[in-house]
Amino acid sequence: MKRALLIFLIPVLLPASALAEGVLGYYQYPTIYGETVVFAAEGDLWTVPIAGGSARRLTTHPGEESHPAISPDGSTLAFSATYEGPREVYTMPLAGGLPTRQTWEAESSTVNSWTPDGRLLYATSHYSTLPDYQLVVLDLQGDYQRVPLSQASEGIYDTGGERLFFVRPGFHRNVTKRYTGGTARRVWRFEGEGTEAVALTDDYIGESHSPMWWDERVYFISDRDGTMNIWSMTEDGSDLRQHTNHSGWDVRDASLDDGRI
Numbered sequence: 054m055k056r057a058l059l060i061f062l063i064p065v066l067l068p069a070s071a072l073a074e075g076v077l078g079y080y081q082y083p084t085i086y087g088e089t090v091v092f093a094a095e096g097d098l099w100t101v102p103i104a105g106g107s108a109r110r111l112t113t114h115p116g117e118e119s120h121p122a123i124s125p126d127g128s129t130l131a132f133s134a135t136y137e138g139p140r141e142v143y144t145m146p147l148a149g150g151l152p153t154r155q156t157w158e159a160e161s162s163t164v165n166s167w168t169p170d171g172r173l174l175y176a177t178s179h180y181s182t183l184p185d186y187q188l189v190v191l192d193l194q195g196d197y198q199r200v201p202l203s204q205a206s207e208g209i210y211d212t213g214g215e216r217l218f219f220v221r222p223g224f225h226r227n228v229t230k231r232y233t234g235g236t237a238r239r240v241w242r243f244e245g246e247g248t249e250a251v252a253l254t255d256d257y258i259g260e261s262h263s264p265m266w267w268d269e270r271v272y273f274i275s276d277r278d279g280t281m282n283i284w285s286m287t288e289d290g291s292d293l294r295q296h297t298n299h300s301g302w303d304v305r306d307a308s309l310d311d312g313r314i
Contacts, residue, residue, distance in 0.1 A: 085310045086123035089147070091130060093119050098132060100147075111149055120164045123147060123310075124171060129193075131155075131164045131173050142175050144193065155191060165207055169214045176206035176223065186223035201246050207238075211266045216288065217243045218264040218271050221250075228303075231259060231276055238262040240273050242288065253290035265309035272296070272314065274304050283307060283314060 082093045091100045094108075096117040101108040112118050116135040123130055130147045133140045142156040142164055156162045158179035165174045168190060176186040180199055188200040188208045200208070200217065207220035218240060225236040240261050243250040254261035257277055261284075265272040272285040281303035283296045296314075297304060307314050 082120050082306050084121045084123050084308045085313060086127050086147075087310070089123070089127075091121045091123060091147075093121065098130070111145070112152070114152075118143075122164050122166050122173075124167050125169060126171065131167065133162060133164050133175075142173065142191070144173075155193065155195075163206070166209045168210050169212055174200075174208050174210070176208070188217075188219060200243075202243060202250060205241075205243075207263055209264050209266050211288075215244065216266075218253075218266055219243065219250075220262050220264065221252075224262070231279065233258045240264050240271065242271075242290075251290075253286065256290075263307055265307065265314065267309050267312055272307075272309055274307060276303070281305065 078094045080092050080094050084091050088103050089100060090103055091098055097113060098111040098118045098121055099108040100111055114134070114136055118132050118134045121130055121132040128147055129144050131142060131144045134143050134152065139159050140161045140163065141154060141158065142162050143152040143154055145152045155173065158177050160177055160179040162175050162177040162179070165176055168174055173191045174188060175191065176188055178184055178186055181187055185204045186206040188202060188205045189197050190200060191197045202219065204221045204223060205219045206223040209218050210216065220238045221241050222236050222238065224238065237258065237260050239252050240254045241250045241252050253271065257275065259276050261273055261275040263274045270285045270287060272283060274281050275284050277284065278295065280299050280301060282299055283304055284293060285296060286293050
């Protein structure tokens, strides 16, 4: 059986100048592809090899960039940015270049992931009559398709594009330790229009979020042991396994590519 290799990225995201000066940054929203990591810091996007070294800044706009995601072919970087007011979806070459605006929602639109066939999956409240997120699939020619789900965000497809794993309800902006209130997130599975979504983490009343799929298992973040750590389960929610054992300091975001997190 294949196993996922967990790579902890914090030590390799420090620019050489920061190490020399003893200044530590605040690094968020990692996305991994091959030997490349893209992350957010200082309101911009940066890239660095997994092996370490100096991080290279990809963006310099005064607006904030976040939630980067690298396309399946490794050529394009999608991200959310506040360049013109609301947070919208943009793309740019992974090697660097001018961003291209992809959405015009006038509502907060957050990049989630790419579909296996190279389309963007993002979450927005633009199409909802209530302040709830919904998922939208967008190709880079401008055609979009709304996923027929209410209260859905943080979506990821399996490699066949047949099963969608997502979070309901959307992030409540509350990071209280061991939160177990009514808006605690759960991981769900959806197999297409005409089917009912199935809750996979209803066994736990706390937070379960950020699903990632690989090798017929769903990896996700949960505070089941008192700290947000990485766990996994089969596609039906069984065979629960814990993969990290951080104590006190939470895993906030994670990204999976070819068996590496």
